[in-house]
Amino acid sequence: MRVDWRHRDLRDGDPSRRGPRRARSANLTEVGHLVTPQARAARNGHTGAVIWMTGLSGAGKSTLAMHLEQRLFDKGLQVYVLDGDNVRKGVNADLGFAPEDRMENIRRVGEIAALIADAGLIAIAAFISPYQADRDRARKASGAAFHEVYVKADLETCERRDPKGLYRRARAGDIPEFTGITAPYTPPAQPELIVDTAQKSIDACVDELVVYVQRHIQG
């Protein structure tokens, strides 16, 4: 038995799913998702979103990201953290820390976060991401779903914390182009939220993030 699949239009069954007929030669847009973002949002109780945490090394991005993930998960939300740990060891394992590699690292993370948001989750991305242009590109990938959070702490505070010993190594000349020491950090021009980890406790900062999510992503 031969089955002719040629004329099956995936959207035939449901008029609401019928989109504009696409050119047969448009080889990347033949078959579209049958599950809408609206259906995912209705299921999860929130839209897909990207919470992009930027700040100096030691500002507390990963700590806040992990605690926020736990708090949102415990509230029933679908949430996932992207950080150097799971990205640099996998999809971006081919990249080093030269300027062009760091730019590509952030570019890919922005696109992957957009995919995770498209899947209906709240993607929390915790990366130094020192340049506005790179963050703007990440925003462009997710559009209105993107929320830029400046995890703010002055250099002296971060260097005193030095949780990974990186500032010490950077001062010793072991790490070239280290953000805040030998490479610049540009704070967000218009972040959706600023959390000040030099002045507030972890719990207070996470509280602020949870309230932000309730108001702007769950709302």
Added chain:
Amino acid sequence: MRVDWRHRDLRDGDPSRRGPRRARSANLTEVGHLVTPQARAARNGHTGAVIWMTGLSGAGKSTLAMHLEQRLFDKGLQVYVLDGDNVRKGVNADLGFAPEDRMENIRRVGEIAALIADAGLIAIAAFISPYQADRDRARKASGAAFHEVYVKADLETCERRDPKGLYRRARAGDIPEFTGITAPYTPPAQPELIVDTAQKSIDACVDELVVYVQRHIQG
């Protein structure tokens, strides 16, 4: 007020979360997820997984992927399709179709699918992925969560369908190194499942996939 974040160990509160203490110089493993894969699985009713669909162009990978996504979503599962449409336009927009770019395309997709599975979802990847070595690398990224599905249809059937007009263009010499025409396709050596789209209808193939998921991912 200054807050000292240095000595806060994320895992202190819960002995089950306490892992081996990590070297301070290991700069990519400082902070771990507080939400476990087990907690995600309990929430979603299934583990995270990767369903990797490989086969010739026109074999029906994207069609099956989109229908499977809809069926699983309607059953309450968390599921998301990765295909050329959402990957090639975003995270892999920097890649062309030369052999090394196609290899890198599949490498990244394997890693991104692994991230999505780590987030608790069933990632359905629909890519020709003609080489066993590339698929094996994708499997390695996800480990036991990886399920290779051979979407089987003979070349003649695929070329007759030619839903994107690509075979016609390949025969005309417009597309170099087109799988099945001027580049090889290696069927999976030991796929977890074979769906034969030349012999069975779309619905029958999707049924087989749904049963497979029930038995091997939801179970």
